[in-house]
Amino acid sequence: MRQENMRRLISVASLVILALVFGFTSNGFFTATNILSILRECAITGIIAIGVSFVIITAGIDLSTGAIVGFVSMLCANLLYNYALPAGLVMFISVLAGTVCGVLNGFVVTKLRVPEFIATLSTQYLFRSLVFVFAIREMGVITNKKITDPGILIMGGSVNGVYLVTITFFALAVIGQVILKKTKLGTYIYATGANRKSADLSGINTDNVRWAVFIITGFLCGIASIFEIGRIGSATTDLGTGLEFEVIAAVVIGGCAFSGGRGDIFGTAVGAIFMAVLQNGILKYNLPTAAQLIIKGVVIVAMIVFDSVYNQYMQKRIHQKASEEAQAAGGEA
Amino acid sequence: MKKKMMSLLMVGAMAVGMLAGCGGVKTDSEAASEAAGGNGKADTATEAATGKNAYSDEIKIGFLPNVIGDSCAAAWAEGMESYLGNFSNVTFNVFDGKASVDTENTIMEQMINENYDAIILQATDAAGLAASTDKAEAAGIPVITCNLDADTVHTGLVAGVDTEAGQQIAERIGESLGGKGKVVIISATPGATKGENIDKGFKEVLKEKYPDIEILDEQSGEWLTENANTVMNDFLTKYQDIDAVLCHNDAMAEGAAEAAKAANKEIQIWGVDGESKMLDYIEQGLCTGTVYTDCQKQGAACAQFCMYAIGSGITAKNLSATPVVKMAPIVVTKENLSEITEDMRW
């Protein structure tokens, strides 16, 4: 496991360094409210990132997560406004709708055999258009209505300062990690991503595995949506736009490689917190928008490049070590 | 190491869970008002609500517009800066909402955490910003909205002309068409109060006084010139006779004007705001008119309200409705263009 542990250490170290940089060069970073704020910001991205981690470990990708959140949120807002359904039912529907979106994604990828990039790009458009189908309209014009159901609004709330969404994120992250490391499904997820042909030969149904990870992601998007509308109290038509990239960045920074077979939820959690710290810190400097975007982009690219270089370096070292050992064992043939 | 990390995570989760048992779950505003209502809890901004002198103590005011690149937003910021610049104890920071509800909420959160003394907000979405406005007010930070309101009670709103603008434009169109004709509307981003109000005023007057004027269609141009251009082109292809267009802001009117020009059609085009570019268009005859708001004065007014509210104890708690100050509407057409002097242009 040595490479995995090193990678974890590096992720955590990057996070700590980033936090220290921000802490010392701006004021108000290391206060309790700010830290709790960061933990809140990272949670929605984080919850979805758990699912997307599974997808990326299978060497797949999901570009539709933001649109799923947008669609499910709008659906719930609509139901709450037009039919005044009870909060519990709406939350159930939210999770169900997200899961159905995941089922659709998995179907297109495994049964229709569309490559994942194109498939989820297409479903992204589909889900985004559903947002407009369900948008609340008055006299034919889309308007946004406040959500007033306290059962929903409480989901945006906190306990002694710790936000519900943060608690949920950590709990789900633990569950995700356990699934990856301790269950058959987890092993199959790694196998499918590292060497699909091999996995097939070993009797693993890789199609089902890939389908499953999309369903899990959809399910998590449904959960994330509940917290999103709980916090904001309404659903706009552009809610969730661009969210998929934040999620993917968090997953990759946390150590999952696009080539599959590598990474875990601990890393992803670190990655999500990293993204939130980055966003939070940049805002503290009060820079113009352009500068903000540049800094954010540069840091993310640097992390991803570093990740790729590090992986290559480790592979080389491993092969070197292996051939050295082979030589020590008595001269190459 | 794997096992240790696992158990660490589990312990963490349990600890958090136990904490949960101790307090009840509260929404942001509940938590904030509790903290503010209690005494001397250092982390939340109790000082902002009472006891601070706006003109002598160190004050932080933040301005969060929908999009900073907007000429309106620039004019507002100018107005605020020129006013607040007179007071050396005031730090004034401008942010960028990036036209995103999420971003605005994040920045609101940040300002609340950093103990800003007042916030001037242009809400991307009325419902979407309601929660954070509540939270700020509950923490004792007065929120003054500028032009685009948040759907909740707060310290103040300095509104640009909206309902009246719609009404006035309806009058002008109705008269010039002799009570009969066809109009289309290119509206704002759904959920913006200003757009909703302009629409309301416009339709009210038409219904009452000019019932024979038909509204053919209404589509959103999202406040943007390019989008309005596309929408206008659509309208021109779909409908044979369009007599007039109402655009909820100048940027969109400019876009519609280009479309009409390209199609070689003579149509009355009305906007709202009164930005410099629009005035040029009116001069060139590409647009018919607009309803001018002195944005710099509007910005200054917002800033004045902040200074008014800081230290006075005025927050949403003591209000039953948001106090509103409306800017004076000045209908500007080619005839009275000269009324808008150089220094009034923005």
Place this chain on the structure above:
Amino acid sequence: MPALLEMKEIEKSFNGSPVLKKVNFSVEPGEVHALMGENGAGKSTLIKILTGIYPKDGGQIYWNGEPVSVEHRKDAASLGIGVIYQELSLIPTLTVMQNVMLGKEQSKFGFVNARKMKQKVAGLIEKYGFHVRADEVVETLTIAQRQTVEILKALSEESRLIIMDEPTASLSAKESDALFGIIEQLRRDGVSVIYISHRLEEVYRLSDRLTVLRDGVTEAVLAKEQIIPADVVRLMIGKELSEATASNNLRTSDAPVRLKVGNLCKKGVFHDISFEIHKGEIVGFAGLVGAGRTEVMRCIYGADPYDSGTVEFEGKPLAKQITKNIANGFGFVPEDRRNQGFTPLLSIEKNVALTNYDTLAAGGFVKAAAEKKLGVEMVGRLAIKPGDSQIPVGNLSGGNQQKAVLAKWLSRGLKLLIIDEPTAGIDIGAKDEIYKILENLAENGTSVIMVSSDLQELLRVSQRIVVMRKGEIFTEFASGRITQEDVLMAESGILTSGAKGGAPQGEAGTVAKEGGTNG
């Protein structure tokens, strides 16, 4: 007691040409049975039928005396047949035990019982004395260790028969010894091994019996005492064929030296490689899998770096960059024609143009007319069929594809052509055409280095044959009437009377007498 496995009168044809003609093959329980034969003799086809990858056309398979049908991989596995392939198929980021138990984990409600798995795997490891730990991550293991994991996999499935295909190809001497120890242990446990290899000394050391296939027929089944390398080689090649294909144009050249390689070394791959190539000479390079021929050529050409040594071309040191070498008149036709030789989707014309842009393009722009002319010229010169230079190379037959690849280089007026396995997978008729092209080239002054595993080909075309073995030059044939046996023996480390050249380092005379060398 019935034989564990009996394959009776197995027949198989591809596209009408018979590959297996009533082959008989049997394996007893607890025996190590070697399977040998030249390329094309039918070994891999036979094994693929046994493991359910190909269906057979005729014959019957018996397992423990009962007739069985093996139609899918799963059938073979459920009978208890396991295979260790050359390309290993493990999951690098998982541990040894996870890999071994992949697809067959013991689990409850989806949770894997890691403890039980570890017990089982660790138990097997201990029993066989493998040098791996159950919880090591596979990607940190050497190739030898990974191979043992593959063996573990087969064992964990309670295989009674394990097939190993050239298992020592990438192993060191010490690792090979370890493998032999494992095979011994397997035999003691009553597990049979089918051992496919070209390495005579290994076969001699390990096997209880040896089956030699030739031309799709079981040529002989020898018991341990009957295994004499020279005889085996003769059986693999066949007397008449051997006579008919003996070389008759071996000679030393007195033309000027064009390429001079001195003490070329690459750690762990080859060392002390020295040879000379003359103008207009065709030199064949022979050797078994893993001898290092392709690696040496790639280093000379500039595709891979080497550690030390000199390469001189026409008296001047050779550049290490491919583009420079191409400009100097070098050409390289790789073994993996499909992936490295041509671009299948592009037309013949475009493929030819790829190596010629120094003359076909100016200032970044392509001279379309010149390109076209060259394409048509090459198609005619090499008689590529169909004769249309616009056809994508991927659509041509194997032989014509190879011609297209050659066209890339011939269009340049080469000084030195290195070609690796020139006629692999090409039918007899096309083979001849390719040889003619090569001979033509040599007549016109081009030097040709031909790496090949096809003994007939080497003998037919080469003027000299250099034999490499385990990263070194073992010997050289430059005169006389040499047969396929001579070459094959040399490849296996045995010098026959026809060979020239001193005894290579570390090896001694005929292997059969000593029964095992240091690898």
